[in-house]
Amino acid sequence: MSRTAVVLTALTLILAVFLPGTMLLVTAEPTVHRVPNSKAISQNFITNTNSGSFSSNGGVGRGFSTRIALINFDDGYKSQFTNAKPVLDKYGFKATFFIVCNFVGKSAKQMNSTSIVNFAGKGVEQMTWTDVLALYKQGEMIGSHTMNHLRNMTNMSDSELNYEIGGSKQCLVNHGIPTTTFAYPFENGKDNVTVVKKVSQDYTYARSGNYPLMFLSCDHFSKKYSRQADCRTYLPSGKISYANRYSIVGWSHDYDRIAYFYNDKQMLNRFIQVVSGQDKYNRPGQSLDAIPIIVYHRIDNSGAQYSTTVSFFAEEMKYLHDNGFKVINMAALVYNNVTNSLNFKNS
Ligand SMILES: [Zn+2]
Secondary structure, eight states: OOHHHHHHHHHHHHHHHHSSSOEEOOSOOSSOOEEOOHHHHHHHOOOOOOOOOOOOOOOOGGGOOSOEEEEEEETTBHHIIIIIHHHHHHHTOOOEEEEOGGGTTOOTTGGGSTTSOSSTTTTOOBOOHHHHHHHHHTTOEEEEOOSSOOSOGGGOOHHHHIIIIIHHHHHHHHTTOOOOEEEOGGGTTTTOHHHHHHHHHHOSEEEEEOOSOEETTSOOSOTTTOOOSSOOSBOTTSSBOSSBTTBEEEEEHHHHHHHTTOOHHHHHHHHHHHHHGGGGTOBTTTBOOEEOEEEEOEESSSOOTTEEOHHHHHHHHHHHHHTTOEEOOGGGEEEETTTTEEEEOOO
């Protein structure tokens, strides 16, 4: 990165942290753009860092008897296959990988083409279809992250939306990979009635960001974002609710590290706070409401903004394993139309 770029990035991040209110982060970023202000973040900071674990003798659904976590990878980077997958396998963890269909198989050079959107994955090698298919066959979930990872879904024509949303599902199917789950590039469109309607026609669930915990009853988010009592998609006003089955809220691991300049030690503390945050809301064996959905991007030693080093990723996965967390695949999600809440099916 050039010196000018470093200075600009630093200035942007300083603005992102200190300007009041929710603001748009200007740097290219693949998953989440909106960050709560520092006050909101501190309110969301979870103080219970007890690293002990509950008994993990199985059980899912409302009576889940242990702490749980979900792991997501966005944008289809090759490093997710070469570096993250072996760590997941070591612990038997299953994750969800959100793939951009037209990017699959592209080399770093091809990803640098002018036809590729300007985002954090520009110039970064992608997985091949062989890689993606191998993940799928080994029990990982594959989700759609559109055809081209464009920024402006809220301004697209009907046919463009059909291509990016429905077309990307068909693209996966054409490669032997059925999916029910979608993720919004740049979070764009998650609160737009037209976009959400399209997403709901082709998918059962969709993921957005950015909050440390997802609440299965969509009921405990900061009042600044949501005053929902359940996960109904539409508010009485006709607008889209903050969290619902088409806006399942993930936590961008990389975004927090960038926004708060965390070193690895600070980031690990933050990680532990986030994944342990469920203790405040869940009663093991009785009720489950809060789950962290951890969103990663690159897992490599590039030092890029949206990259987690291989050793640090391994340290975080080890933490989950050693502390009795059960890592659940998003494929286990179910929606209850009567209570308007999410849950996990028995596995
Ligand atoms: Zn993305």
